[in-house]
Amino acid sequence: MRKKLSAASRTTHERNAQIFCISLLAFMLAQWLVFYVYANINNILLAFQRFDVAAGQYEFYEGSRMFENFGRFFKELFADPKVSKYFVNGMIMHLVTLACLPLSIMFAFVIYKKLPLGGFFKVMLYLPTILSSMVVALFFRYFVEYGCEGMYMALGGAKENYPLFITDNTRAFGTMLLYSFYTGLPGSLLLNLGTMSRIPDDLIEVGKLEGFSLWQEFIYLTVPMMFPVLQIYCLGLFTGFFNAQGPLFAIYGNRLGAAPENTVTFGYYMTLQVIGDVGGNAGDNRLNYGFTTAANLTIGLVSIPIIWGTKKLFDRFDPEAEF
Amino acid sequence: MENATKKHYKRYKPPFTWRTVTRKIFPVAVWSLLLIWTIVFLAQLLWGLVTSVKSAWGFYIDPIFFPKGKEMWQFSNYAAAFKNIRVQITNTETAGFFRMLVNSLLFAVGNAFLSVLTAALASYILAKYNRIRWVGALWAIVLITNYLPISSSTAANIKLLNDLGLFDSMLGNWLWSCGAFGAVFLMYYASWKGLSWGYAEAAFIDGAGHFRTMWQIMLPMTRTIFGVLFLMQFITLWNDYMTPLIYLPSFPTLSYGAWLLQYTTNYETADITVKIAGLLLIAFPVFVLFMCFKEKLMGSLTIGGLKG
Numbered sequence: 001m002r003k004k005l006s007a008a009s010r011t012t013h014e015r016n017a018q019i020f021c022i023s024l025l026a027f028m029l030a031q032w033l034v035f036y037v038y039a040n041i042n043n044i045l046l047a048f049q050r051f052d053v054a055a056g057q058y059e060f061y062e063g064s065r066m067f068e069n070f071g072r073f074f075k076e077l078f079a080d081p082k083v084s085k086y087f088v089n090g091m092i093m094h095l096v097t098l099a100c101l102p103l104s105i106m107f108a109f110v111i112y113k114k115l116p117l118g119g120f121f122k123v124m125l126y127l128p129t130i131l132s133s134m135v136v137a138l139f140f141r142y143f144v145e146y147g148c149e150g151m152y153m154a155l156g157g158a159k160e161n162y163p164l165f166i167t168d169n170t171r172a173f174g175t176m177l178l179y180s181f182y183t184g185l186p187g188s189l190l191l192n193l194g195t196m197s198r199i200p201d202d203l204i205e206v207g208k209l210e211g212f213s214l215w216q217e218f219i220y221l222t223v224p225m226m227f228p229v230l231q232i233y234c235l236g237l238f239t240g241f242f243n244a245q246g247p248l249f250a251i252y253g254n255r256l257g258a259a260p261e262n263t264v265t266f267g268y269y270m271t272l273q274v275i276g277d278v279g280g281n282a283g284d285n286r287l288n289y290g291f292t293t294a295a296n297l298t299i300g301l302v303s304i305p306i307i308w309g310t311k312k313l314f315d316r317f318d319p320e321a322e323f
Numbered sequence: 324m325e326n327a328t329k330k331h332y333k334r335y336k337p338p339f340t341w342r343t344v345t346r347k348i349f350p351v352a353v354w355s356l357l358l359i360w361t362i363v364f365l366a367q368l369l370w371g372l373v374t375s376v377k378s379a380w381g382f383y384i385d386p387i388f389f390p391k392g393k394e395m396w397q398f399s400n401y402a403a404a405f406k407n408i409r410v411q412i413t414n415t416e417t418a419g420f421f422r423m424l425v426n427s428l429l430f431a432v433g434n435a436f437l438s439v440l441t442a443a444l445a446s447y448i449l450a451k452y453n454r455i456r457w458v459g460a461l462w463a464i465v466l467i468t469n470y471l472p473i474s475s476s477t478a479a480n481i482k483l484l485n486d487l488g489l490f491d492s493m494l495g496n497w498l499w500s501c502g503a504f505g506a507v508f509l510m511y512y513a514s515w516k517g518l519s520w521g522y523a524e525a526a527f528i529d530g531a532g533h534f535r536t537m538w539q540i541m542l543p544m545t546r547t548i549f550g551v552l553f554l555m556q557f558i559t560l561w562n563d564y565m566t567p568l569i570y571l572p573s574f575p576t577l578s579y580g581a582w583l584l585q586y587t588t589n590y591e592t593a594d595i596t597v598k599i600a601g602l603l604l605i606a607f608p609v610f611v612l613f614m615c616f617k618e619k620l621m622g623s624l625t626i627g628g629l630k631g
Contacts, residue, residue, distance in 0.1 A: 013527065020533035021448050021458060028445045028503040034487075035499055036468065042483050043475035058482070106353045107360075115354055124361045126621060127368075130613045132562030134582050135602045139371050142595055147370045150386030185360055190621060215349035249565070253586045274478045275569055289478035296476035304471065 047294040051286040058290075069294035082261070083269065087242070089173065090265035094244035096180045101233060104187025105226070109218050111189075112196040122193070125186040133183075137250035140179050141166055166251070169260040176246055176263050183247075191229065199225045231314045235307055242299040243267040270295060375400055375600040382596050397596065404601035407592045408584050410575035418575045427561060427576040429493055434500040435556035442511050443549060445503035447537055450515035451523070465504045477569060484570060491573050496566070507552055514548045515541075551619055558609050581605040 047069055049058040061068045076083040107125060111118045128136050149162045165175040199222065207217050223230070245267030252259035256276050259268065273288040373389055374382060381395030390396050410418045418426070449465065452458050475483065481490065489495025518541065526536040542549075560566075564578035575583075584592060584601040592598065613620065 017452060017533055018455060021452050021455060024444055024534075024537075025448055025461075028441050028501065031441075031498065031501045032504060035483075035502055036504075039475040039479065039483050040473060042486070043479035046476075046479045046482055103353075103356070107357050110350065110353050110357055113350075115350060117358070121357050121361060122621060123617065124364060125357075126613075127364070130558050130562075130609050131606050132564070132578055132609075134562070134564050134578065135606050138582075138585055138602055139367055139599075142374070142599060143367045143370055146374075146382075146386050146595060147367070154387060182360070182363070193621075213346035213349075215346045218349070250582065254568075255586075271477065274476075274481070289482060292478045293476045296479075297473075300471075300473035304473070307471075 043293055043297060046290055047297045049290045051289060053287070069290040070298060072291050073295040073298060083266070085262075086264045086266040086269045089263065090244045090246075090267050091241060093177065093180055093246045093265055094241050096177050097184045097244070100181060100184030100187060103185055104189070105192055105223070105230075106218070107185065108187070108189055108192035108196060109214075109222055112193055112222075113214060122189070125189045128183055128186055129189070133247070134250040136183060137179065137247040140182070140247075141251050144175060167260060169262050172260040172263040176248065176251075179247055188233070192226070195226050195229050196222060227314075231311075234310055234314070241306070242303065243270065243296070245271060371599050371603065374596055375603050377596050379594045379596060382594070400594070400597045400600040401604065403591045403597045404581075404584065404604055407587065407589070407597070408577065408580040408601055408604070410580050410583055412573055412575065418580070420577070420580075423575055423577045423580045426493075426567070426571075426574045427578070430496065430563075430567065430571070430574065430576050431557050431560035433493070433497045434560050435553050437497055438500045438502070438505075438507055438556055439511075439549060439552045441501045441503035442505070442507040442552075443542065443545065444537075446508050446512040446515055447541065450512050451520060451541075465508065468504065469506075469509065481569065491571055493571065493574055496571060507556065510552060511545070511548065514545055518544060547619065550616075554612065554616055554620055558612065561609055562605075577605045 045060075046058070048066060049060050050068070051057075052059050060066075077087060078084065107121070111122045111125070144165050148165075149159065152162045153159055163171055165171050203221055203225070204217070207221050212220065243266055246265055248259050248263060248265060248268040249271060252263075254272060254276055256272055270292050273292050274285055276285065370387065374386070376396055376398055377390050377400075378395055378397035381390040381392075381397070384395070385391065405420055408420050408423065410423070412418055449458060449462050453462060484490035484492075484495060484499070487495070489498065522540055522544070523536045526540045531540070561576075562578055564576065564582045567574060567576045567579045568582075581601045581604065585598050592601075
């Protein structure tokens with residue numbers, strides 16, 4: 001029979017536990033302090049700075065120009081109709097992703113319930129996750145540009161009448177939305193399946209005895225039991241609400257003006273400000289660092305109440321939900 | 324009597340309401356939608372595969388179906404893509420396929436291993452030592468930072484890495500990836516929570532210390548989840564072309580090279596068939612990896628678990 005730890009050895013054990021925790025976490029905490037805490041402080045500071053090309057260094061704006069970067073952000077956002085449109089485009093693109101969430105859970109449910117071809121569907125739905133988003137996006141681009149054009153011609157259409165879905169300014173945004181919807185449908189398949197598989201068998205059995213159909217099982221058992229995970233999804237979805245980029249960088253590249261004007265999202269526009277055309281360490285792009293950081297910071301601050309509001313709403317709806 | 328009841332059930336027809344229709348249609352509708360999605364996705368993949376082995380002329384004549392005739396096939400598209408996946412680092416320095424392959428492996432294996440290891444260790448402490456007050460407080464901070472939408476901008480990250488002398492450094496990138504408190508942490512945390520502390524208590528009674536208990540008893544019991552998370556991270560990083568493009572300009576990876584190939588317009592790479600072959604070249608290794616570890620990868624994973 002195993003003996004229990006004595007009181008003295010329990011004290012030593014607890015002290016050792018403290019030392020163990022501190023020593024194991026020391027490196028991770030130091031890393032977190034540098035790459036999260038300091039990075040965010042640096043982020044805030046950069047929002048008040050500009051790059052001096054002649055001196056080759058960052059300098060703070062002084063006096064009344066202190067909020068210059070924020071001023072530029074608001075000016076562009078509200079006074080420049082192009083940038084306002086980018087902002088709305090990003091939100092629409094993100095809403096499309098949000099619209100995929102219920103369908104992706106339903107897809108996972110069909111696989112979880114082992115309906116015909118479930119195993120095959122599982123592999124197919126997981127494939128876009130393992131393939132690079134860039135590969136999937138460019139495959140889609142070429143398929144729409146050339147594959148569908150070929151089918152159109154095979155059906156008797158004339159090549160010159162085939163719409164330019166990727167490059168035409170009036171059609172490209174719709175194509176990008178279709179792409180976001182199409183690639184958003186698999187969702188987080190593994191997490192959904194993993195969570196569903198942990199629903200106790202007893203509950204499902206009770207549902208069966210009550211005569212639940214698959215729809216009723218989905219609505220009254222699966223979704224409520226997945227509530228904590230749904231909460232995480234919803235909170236996560238709001239974090240990208242204002243700066244969603246979509247597949248634009250993969251499909252149109254980093255050349256300014258490559259994407260049709262109507263498709264540009266605010267996230268893509270911001271990315272191009274920092275790494276547009278030539279890459280990360282290009283001198284000229286540094287002139288935009290302060291501005292993009294101010295925009296990022298403002299968007300982050302605006303998002304906080306939205307996220308906390310959503311969290312409160314979830315708590316009110318089901319206060320027992322836990323992580 | 325029993326027969327009469329059966330008869331009664333047979334005769335009974337539920338009233339036609341939208342609710343009954345929803346019940347009946349739901350599985351069929353979702354299944355059909357799933358089938359359509361799968362067909363479109365497969366058609367796209369198959370079209371890409373066929374196109375990648377077509378000659379430019381064969382593609383021009385028939386952009387959809389299999390090449391007809393020997394001269395329409397062109398497997399050398401892969402060789403052309405292999406040769407032309409290259410990145411100009413400086414005016415005099417260019418990275419070719421093999422250099423990018425090494426960079427890809429260093430980037431993906433190093434970052435994946437370090438990020439999962441640090442997440443495993445940190446989540447172990449937070450899941451199993453939460454009786455210690457400051458550990459409990461740390462858990463609250465982790466949750467808040469994970470759901471706060473504030474993260475430093477790309478520009479601020481570039482500046483930070485430059486300030487620390489870690490920009491364009493693989494070591495710097497590894498250090499950066501050691502962030503233990505992200506999504507991998509939450510997944511590992513859930514698996515630690517599901518593992519009984521009784522094993523550790525038995526080890527303590529037998530005289531094992533905290534470190535030995537973690538390293539020799541507890542951590543090996545989560546090797547499957549470690550492996551799955553490592554593979555998932557590896558695949559994500561292998562596919563990541565943005566991080567090398569932004570933060571590692573001297574260490575271009577294959578994904579970055581394949582992306583750049585799409586915008587390269589020299590004689591050999593102008594054809595769409597070569598560009599698609601380039602995309603498949605970088606997709607192939609992860610596809611093989613996926614097929615080898617399909618069962619493990621698609622096992623149970625959960626964040627946060629279930630209610631109740």
